[in-house]
Structure formats: C-alpha cells, structure tokens
Amino acid sequence: MRARSLTTTLALAFGGTTLAVFVLVGSFVYIALSHQIKAQDDLDIVLAARHARRLAQEIETSRGIDEHAERLTSIVLGNEAMSMEVDDAGGRRLVEHNIAGALGASAAAASSAPPPGITRVPASARITEGAIAEWRTPSGAPVRGILADVMLHDGELATVLVARNMSDRWLLLDRYRDKLHIAGAAGVVLAFLLGYLLIRTLLRPLRDIASSTGRVTVDRLHTRIAVTRVPQELETLVASLNAMLERLDTGFQRLSGFTADLAHDMRTPLGNMRGATEVALARPRSSDEYQTLLESNLEECDRLSRMIENVLFLARAEHPQFVKHMREFDAGQELTRIAEYFEGLAEDAGVTMRMTGGCKLSADPELFRRAVSNLLANAMRYTPRGGLITLDATDAGEGVRVTIANQGAPIAAEHLERIFDRFYRVDPSRSTLPSSEGAAGTSGSTGLGLAIVRTIMELHGGTVRAESDAQGTRFILQFRRG
Structure with missing residues (x-):
C-alpha cells in the first residue's frame, strides 16, 4: 500500500489540531455564555422578587393587593418571559401576570400551588440567587423562579412568585451552538486547505533536495546539493x-x-x-x-x-569486522626478532642493522611484525652498501613510537605523504626513491607495502609518517597508549 504523503499527513494533523482548539474554545465560550445568561436572568428574578416584596410590605391588607395590582405587575412588564403571581395566606390568587408561561395553561387556570421542588423564602429571610429553583412546565419548557413570603403592613402573610420562562434562552443558546458548529467546520476545512498549501510550499526545499540527489549518478558524483535558501x-x-x-x-x-x-x-x-x-x-x-x-x-x-x-x-x-588479537608485549624484543630474521638479507646487501630502546606495547603482534617487516624491507632496498639501518622503540609519553631509519638518498617533500598511497609512483627516472611499498619499480615490490603499513596503523588507532633529509629517511610508527 502506498504511503500517505507527508504534506497530507501534516495538513490533516494541522486540521485536527485546529478542530481540537475550536472544540475547546467553542465549548468554553458556549459554557461561559450560558452561565452569564443564567446569572443575569437570576439577578433579574431576584431583583424583581425583592422589589415586589417591598411594594407588598407597603400594602395594608391582602384586599389592598388588588388595588395595587398594576404597580406589582409593572415590575415584570416589558419582558414576555417573566411571570408574577401574588397569593394570600389561604392560597387564593390575588395578582397574576403571564402565569401560564411559568406554570402551564392548566395550572394557571386552577388554584395556585407551589411548583414542584421549589423552596419558600421566609418573610424574614433575604432573597438571594441561592433560593432560585428550576422546574419544567407540562409542555417541557424550562422555568426558573423564586417563591417568597411577604408580610403585609397589618402582619398578614402573602406569597410572591417571580419566574422566568427560559425557552427563549435555550433557543438562543441552540442557535449560538449551531453557529459554532458551522464556524468550526468551516474553520477546520479552511485550516486544512491553507495548511496543505502552506506545508506544500514549505516542503519545496525537500523536493529540491530530492531532485538534486536524483541527478547524482556514477558519472556525476561531483554533483552537490545547493544550500541556497534552505531552512x-x-x-x-x-x-x-x-x-x-x-x-x-x-x-x-x-x-x-x-x-x-x-x-x-x-x-x-x-x-x-x-x-x-x-x-x-x-x-x-x-x-x-x-x-x-x-x-x-x-x-x-x-x-x-x-x-x-x-x-x-x-x-x-577495511571491513568493520576485521579481527585484531591485541595483547601487550615488549616492542624491543619483537624488533630484535624481526632484525634477526632479516640478518641474512642484510649481509647479502652489505647493510648493518642496529636495535635501540625498548618498551611495552599493546598491539596485534602479527600486524606489528608485518608493518615493521615492510618498512625494514623497504629500508634495505634503498640503503647503500655499507649503510646503517636503525630500529628504535621509545615510550613517548602519549604512546609508543617505533622508528625505522636508514641512510640513503632523501625523498622529495612532495612525495613524503603520497608514498603511503596504493601503487603510488614517484618520478620513475629516480630509481633510488621508494614508492608505495618503498620499492615499486623493482622486481621484488608490489607497490602496496607502505599502504599496508598505514592500514595497520589505522587499525590500531595510530599514525605513520615519513621524514627524509640528507642524513637519511625515517619512518615513524606512533601507537596510542592503551
């Protein structure tokens, strides 16, 4: 199955993130608005109930309530959702306004009865938002209101019911929620489209990199990726x-x-x-x-x-899994054994060998012998008769330094580094100079001896270098300690 594009994935993630943000923000705004509307309506109910209580307290008797009905109902006039009812101590309805909106048509036609679940506020108690109760009319409309006792001027008790039908608020919140849904869906779609275009534009450098690498072939390995205007x-x-x-x-x-x-x-x-x-x-x-x-x-x-x-x-x-058998041995003794092995060849060539120094060295003995043997064979090939070859092993503080020095014609400075390259040839007219093995160009050389020496030193984490002057040529093996 084909993998989904990175642009589409990031655009979907961006759209999903936007949706989550819209849901959280929209829910917060919706809940905050709902609480604010509810708090404002509750405050209106409380203020209306307090005002009705103060007016009722100024009335002499329950019969006077009928005479002041307009003053009492004026408190809730102008708001079709607000309702008011005033009853005497016997439960007889004295004043009412839009009571069907709070109790339902059937309850409004019958004698007054407290709504279910509502708590009466005593005449001596302060009317607060905590006394507001919520109920539903028979038709299912939500209503919030307060039922409070009022003591008239003659000491008789009356009851005031102030309520508000919340259906219009529900409709308002429903319409607001629908708009949030529409706006959220449109915002997510817009965020996805804009995110897709933006991400596609931002990922253009990746496409340019892919295009550049696609032009690399065996014949064009020199091609490089342009770094201009790259993030x-x-x-x-x-x-x-x-x-x-x-x-x-x-x-x-x-x-x-x-x-x-x-x-x-x-x-x-x-x-x-x-x-x-x-x-x-x-x-x-x-x-x-x-x-x-x-x-x-x-x-x-x-x-x-x-x-x-x-x-x-x-x-x-050069293989990563090349096995080395590291152990500690005496470098001086090992150099002595290698010199004894070459003793017959040295006599035939009329060359003298001398061993100096000695110290402990941690390395692969077989590879060490091969490196020194290659250098020693190279030195014997280019040392004139009667010349001297010196083998030295010294503890140099930061490691062990092994030096193979021979007398003979110097090597030009431009060849000192390159003689360790495979099959490297110096000027063939100068047959006295060594090449990659120190003897390329002679019948006994393969042109790989010095390259092998450098590889062996790299395997040990060390280095090899050559020095040459009028006194002769020196090959220095530097082994790291430990």
Missing part, C-alpha cells in the same frame, strides 16, 4: 548529504585509481611472462634456456601472488 532545519541534512557525496566521490575515485593501478601492475608481470614465453617458443631451446624461462616465470608468479595477497589483506582490513 535552518534542513542545513544539517544538506551538509550531511553533501559530505556523503564527497566521501562517495573520493572513494569511487580511489577505487577507480586503485583498479587502474592494480591492472597496470598485474599487466607488467603477465606481459613479462608472455613475452619471455613467446621468445622461447619462437625456436627450439636448450634445457638450460627452458629452465631459465621457468625460473623467470616463477618469479613473476611469486610477484603476482604477493600482489594478490596484499590486495586481499587491504580489503579484509
């Missing part, structure tokens, strides 16, 4: 995507260069083997010549084998 919230996303494209571009270029260099270096021994074999097959050869050819081909096979082994090691080392 602050998306600047981090754009920067991350551009950084990812930069890494992909760099990695792809390195991979392309590595593949080209690998193909070039593999072509050389294969071409040597093919050329030598074709020459040997051009005419009959002696057994010694065939043996020489096979020995030459075997050397080229060894070179290819070393190259493939180094490439596989680099590929495995």
